[in-house]
Amino acid sequence: MRWRLIKTEPDASMKQVDDAFNEDLADSVLVTKLQDLVAWSRAHSIWPFNFGLSCCYVEMATAITPRHDIARFGSEIMRATPRQADLLIVTGTVFRKMGPVLQHLYDQLLAPRWVISMGSCSNSGGMYDVYSVVQGVDKFLPVDVYVPGCPPRPEALLQGLILLQEAVEKDRRPLAWVVDETGGAERIAKPNQRDLRTPERMAVTQLAQPTTVGDAPLSGELLSSTRSDRREK
Amino acid sequence: MSELADQSATDTGVAMQLKAQFGTDCLFQPTVDGIPTFWVSKDRLLPVMSFLKNQIKRPYPLLLDLSAIDERLREHREGQPDADFTAFYHLMSLERNEDVRIKVALSDADNRLPSLTPVWQSANWYEREAFDMFGIVFDDHPNLRRILTPPLWEGHPLRKEHPARATEMDPFKMTPEFQQAQQEDLRFVPEEWGMNREAKHTDFMFLNLGPNHPSVHGVFRVALQLDGEVVIDAVPDIGYHHRAAEKMGERQSWHTFIPYTDRIDYLGGVMNNLPYVMAIEQMAGIEVPPRAQVIRIMLAELFRISSHLIFYGTFVQDVGQMSPVFYMFADRERLFSIIEAITGGRMHPSWFRIGGVCQDLPAGWDAMVRDFIDYMPKRLAEYERMSMQNSILKRRTIGIGQYDTAEALDWGVTGPGLRATGCDWDLRKKRPYGGYDQFEFDVPIAHNGDCYDRCRVRVDEIHESLRIVRQCLDNMPGGDYKALHPQTTPPPKERTMEDIETLIQHFLNVSWGPVIPPSECTMAIEATKGINSYYLISDGGTMSYRTRIRTPSFPHLQMIPLISNGFLIADLIAILASIDFVMADVDR
Ligand code: SF4
Numbered sequence: 001m002r003w004r005l006i007k008t009e010p011d012a013s014m015k016q017v018d019d020a021f022n023e024d025l026a027d028s029v030l031v032t033k034l035q036d037l038v039a040w041s042r043a044h045s046i047w048p049f050n051f052g053l054s055c056c057y058v059e060m061a062t063a064i065t066p067r068h069d070i071a072r073f074g075s076e077i078m079r080a081t082p083r084q085a086d087l088l089i090v091t092g093t094v095f096r097k098m099g100p101v102l103q104h105l106y107d108q109l110l111a112p113r114w115v116i117s118m119g120s121c122s123n124s125g126g127m128y129d130v131y132s133v134v135q136g137v138d139k140f141l142p143v144d145v146y147v148p149g150c151p152p153r154p155e156a157l158l159q160g161l162i163l164l165q166e167a168v169e170k171d172r173r174p175l176a177w178v179v180d181e182t183g184g185a186e187r188i189a190k191p192n193q194r195d196l197r198t199p200e201r202m203a204v205t206q207l208a209q210p211t212t213v214g215d216a217p218l219s220g221e222l223l224s225s226t227r228s229d230r231r232e233k
Numbered sequence: 234m235s236e237l238a239d240q241s242a243t244d245t246g247v248a249m250q251l252k253a254q255f256g257t258d259c260l261f262q263p264t265v266d267g268i269p270t271f272w273v274s275k276d277r278l279l280p281v282m283s284f285l286k287n288q289i290k291r292p293y294p295l296l297l298d299l300s301a302i303d304e305r306l307r308e309h310r311e312g313q314p315d316a317d318f319t320a321f322y323h324l325m326s327l328e329r330n331e332d333v334r335i336k337v338a339l340s341d342a343d344n345r346l347p348s349l350t351p352v353w354q355s356a357n358w359y360e361r362e363a364f365d366m367f368g369i370v371f372d373d374h375p376n377l378r379r380i381l382t383p384p385l386w387e388g389h390p391l392r393k394e395h396p397a398r399a400t401e402m403d404p405f406k407m408t409p410e411f412q413q414a415q416q417e418d419l420r421f422v423p424e425e426w427g428m429n430r431e432a433k434h435t436d437f438m439f440l441n442l443g444p445n446h447p448s449v450h451g452v453f454r455v456a457l458q459l460d461g462e463v464v465i466d467a468v469p470d471i472g473y474h475h476r477a478a479e480k481m482g483e484r485q486s487w488h489t490f491i492p493y494t495d496r497i498d499y500l501g502g503v504m505n506n507l508p509y510v511m512a513i514e515q516m517a518g519i520e521v522p523p524r525a526q527v528i529r530i531m532l533a534e535l536f537r538i539s540s541h542l543i544f545y546g547t548f549v550q551d552v553g554q555m556s557p558v559f560y561m562f563a564d565r566e567r568l569f570s571i572i573e574a575i576t577g578g579r580m581h582p583s584w585f586r587i588g589g590v591c592q593d594l595p596a597g598w599d600a601m602v603r604d605f606i607d608y609m610p611k612r613l614a615e616y617e618r619m620s621m622q623n624s625i626l627k628r629r630t631i632g633i634g635q636y637d638t639a640e641a642l643d644w645g646v647t648g649p650g651l652r653a654t655g656c657d658w659d660l661r662k663k664r665p666y667g668g669y670d671q672f673e674f675d676v677p678i679a680h681n682g683d684c685y686d687r688c689r690v691r692v693d694e695i696h697e698s699l700r701i702v703r704q705c706l707d708n709m710p711g712g713d714y715k716a717l718h719p720q721t722t723p724p725p726k727e728r729t730m731e732d733i734e735t736l737i738q739h740f741l742n743v744s745w746g747p748v749i750p751p752s753e754c755t756m757a758i759e760a761t762k763g764i765n766s767y768y769l770i771s772d773g774g775t776m777s778y779r780t781r782i783r784t785p786s787f788p789h790l791q792m793i794p795l796i797s798n799g800f801l802i803a804d805l806i807a808i809l810a811s812i813d814f815v816m817a818d819v820d821r
Pocket residue numbers: 054055056057091092093118119120121122126149150151152496
C-alpha cells in the first residue's frame with residue numbers, strides 16, 4: 001500500500017517544539033486512502049475455514065504450529081464455520097461423495113472469498129485417477145492459488161498464502177454499503193509461477209547430497225545455546 | 234487335493250477338529266503364508282463359523298477380516314472349487330496364536346450368502362462393504378446398504394467390469410440438481426435405522442455431526458439420537474474418504490503400489506509399506522538382509538512415535554487442553570527432520586522396497602537419532618505432568634467409553650484399544666515379524682479399557698518405541714540395504730554392468746515390474762492403530778489380482794454406538810479422540 005507521513009509546514013519559530021511533535025506523529029499517524037487501508041488489512045487477516053479432507057490437512061495443521069506459525073501472516077484464526085471465514089483451503093483428495101458437501105460449504109462462505117487448492121489430489125486428482133475421486137477441485141470450485149506437492153510442505157502452503165495476500169492487497173474493493181455477490185472482489189490473477197521462477201531455479205548448481213544428512217542443528221545444541229549465541233551464528 | 238489337505242493340515246489341529254465336527258468336506262487350500270484355508274459350502278458357513286468362535290476348544294474370537302474376491306478373470310485357481318466370486322473370512326485365535334481362513338464359493342447367478350451378524354456383530358460393516366464392492370447379498374443382514382460409495386452409485390467397484398479410472402468414466406459435473414439429489418440422499422432418516430422419533434416422555438433430537446466437523450478428525454459423520462445432551466444412539470456414516478486403494482492395487486505394478494500404501498494410514502508413513510512389501514517378499518521367497526530389517530524397524534518405530542504424538546496432542550486438545558498439541562507438533566517436526574534426512578520425505582516417504590529399503594542410511598544419521606531419543610524422554614515427562622496427571626483431563630476421560638477384552642475382540646478391536654483392556658496382544662511380540670524378535674521391549678497394557686487408558690497405553694508405547702530405536706541405533710548391522718534377489722525392486726544397478734543376466738533382470742523389472750508367482754499371502758503387522766494386514770493374490774502377473782487391505786480403524790469406528798450410548802455429546806468427542814483413527818485408514 002502507499003502511505004506517507006503527515007507533513008506539517010511549521011513556523012520557523014515553532015521548529016524546535018515541532019521536531020519532537022513530528023517524531024511522535026511519525027510513530028502514530030499515517031495517512032492513506034481508505035480503500036488502500038481496507039485492502040491492506042484484508043490481505044493480512046485472511047481467516048481460513050477449518051476444513052480438512054485428507055493427508056494434506058495434517059500438513060496444513062502443521063503450518064499453524066510453532067515452527068511454521070501461520071500467525072505471522074495473520075491467518076491463524078481457524079474458523080469452524082464457513083460463515084466466518086474468508087478462505088477455503090481444500091486440503092486433500094476431493095472425493096465424489098464429499099463433493100456435494102464441499103460445494104455446500106463453499107456456498108456458505110461470504111464474499112469476498114478465496115480458495116487455495118493444496119496438494120496434487122486437490123489440484124488435479126494427483127495419483128488418484130480412480131472412480132471415487134474428482135479429478136481436481138477446480139472441476140466445480142474456482143481456485144485462486146494452487147499449491148503443488150503430495151503433501152506440500154507447510155512452507156509451500158505459506159508461500160501459497162503469501163501469493164494470495166499479494167494479490168488480495170492489490171485488489172481494490174469498492175466501498176459501498178451495498179455490495180454485489182462477489183463482494184466487490186476481483187478474481188485474482190494467476191501468473192504461472194513455474195515460468196516466473198525458472199531462472200532462479202536453474203541458477204542452482206549444487207544440490208544437497210542424499211548420502212549425508214545436511215547441516216540442520218541438533219536439538220541438543222539448540223537447547224543448550226542461548227538465543228544470542230544463535231543470532232551470532 | 235483332499236489327501237494333501239489331510240497331510241498338511243493335521244498338525245494345525247483345526248483341520249482335525251473341523252473334520253470331527255463336520256465330516257470330510259472342508260476342502261483345504263495351501264497358501265504361502267501357512268494360514269490353514271478351508272473351503273466350506275454356503276449352507277455350512279454359519280455352523281462352521283459359530284463352531285470356530287464358540288464351541289471349538291481354544292476358539293477363534295476375533296473376526297479379523299471379511300471380504301470377497303472376483304474370480305472371473307483369474308487363471309491360476311488349481312485345486313480350488315469353481316467360483317465367480319469367493320467370500321473369505323479370516324479368523325484369529327489368541328490362545329492358539331493361529332489364524333484360519335474360511336472361503337465360500339459363489340456363482341454370479343446366485344451370489345447370496347447368509348449373514349454372519351448373528352455370530353459376530355462386527356461382520357455388519359464388513360458385509361456391507363462386500364455388498365457395496367462386489368454386490369454380494371447377505372441374507373438376514375440387519376441393514377444391507379452401501380457403505381463406501383455414495384448411496385446413488387451405480388455398479389460395484391471391485392467387480393472386474395467396473396471402471397477403475399475416473400478418466401474412463403463420465404467427467405464429474407456438479408449441477409445444482411446433482412448436488413441437491415446427493416445431499417438429499419445423505420439425509421439421516423431415523424426410521425431406516427430402526428430408531429423412534431419419540432419415547433414416552435420425550436421427543437428425541439437428531440444431530441448430524443460431520444462429515445466436516447473439527448472434532449471428528451477427518452471426513453467422518455455420525456448421526457446422533459439425543460435426549461437432551463445424552464446420546465441415546467449413534468450411527469456412524471463413513472465412505473467420504475474412499476480412495477479406492479484396493480482397486481488401485483489391481484492396476485499398479487507390485488512395485489508402484491508402494492506409495493499408495495503410505496496413504497492408507499497417513500500418519501503411519503513407512504509403517505504402511507511394511508506389511509505390503511513383506512507379503513510380496515514371502516510370495517517371491519526373498520530374504521531381507523539384517524541391515525535392511527533393522528532400518529525398517531527403526532523407521533517404523535519413529536513413525537509410531539510420530540503418530541502417537543499426534544494422537545496425544547489432539548486427544549488432550551479435544552478434552553480441552555490447548556497447549557500440548559503445539560509442543561507435540563514441535564517434537565514431531567524434530568522427528569521429521571530425521572525422516573527427511575534419511576528418506577527425503579516427510580509424511581509419505583514410500584521408502585521401503587521389495588527386498589529392502591530405498592537407499593542406505595546417510596552419513597550422520599546416528600547423531601540425529603541419538604539426539605532425538607535423548608531429548609524426547611524429558612519432554613514426555615513434562616507432558617505427563619501437564620496432561621496425564623491433570624485432574625480435569627482425568628475426570629473427563631476415566632470411566633468414559635469403556636469396554637472389556639471380550640467386547641473388544643467381538644468387535645474386531647486391535648492395537649492400543651485392545652491392550653487398554655488388559656490383553657497384551659501385540660503382534661510384534663506374539664508373532665515377531667521382520668526381525669522384532671531381536672529386540673527387547675515391553676508391551677504396555679492398562680486395565681480399565683476407557684479413554685484414559687487408551688491414551689495411557691499409547692504414551693507408554695512411545696517410551697517402548699524409543700527403547701527399540703535406541704537398540705537399532707546401538708546395534709545397526711552392516712551389510713546390504715537390500716537383497717540381491719532378482720525380484721528385488723529396484724534391482725541392484727551396480728551388478729548390471731557385470732553380467733548379462735542381471736542386466737536382463739534389471740531391464741524387465743524396471744520396464745514391466747517383477748512377476749510374482751501365482752500365490753496368496755496375508756501379512757499382518759502391529760501398525761500404529763492396530764492390526765494392519767495385506768492379503769495379496771497374485772495370478773502370476775506384474776500386478777496383483779486382488780489386494781485386500783485390512784485396516785484397524787474400520788472396525789474401531791463401528792464400535793462407537795456401543796461405547797458412547799448413554800454418555801454426553803462432550804464425552805462422545807473424548808471417545809472419538811481416544812479411538813485414534815484416520816479416515817484413510819477406515820475407508821481406504
Ligand atoms: S496430495 Fe498427496 S498428501 Fe495430499 S491428500 Fe492427496 S495423496 Fe494425500
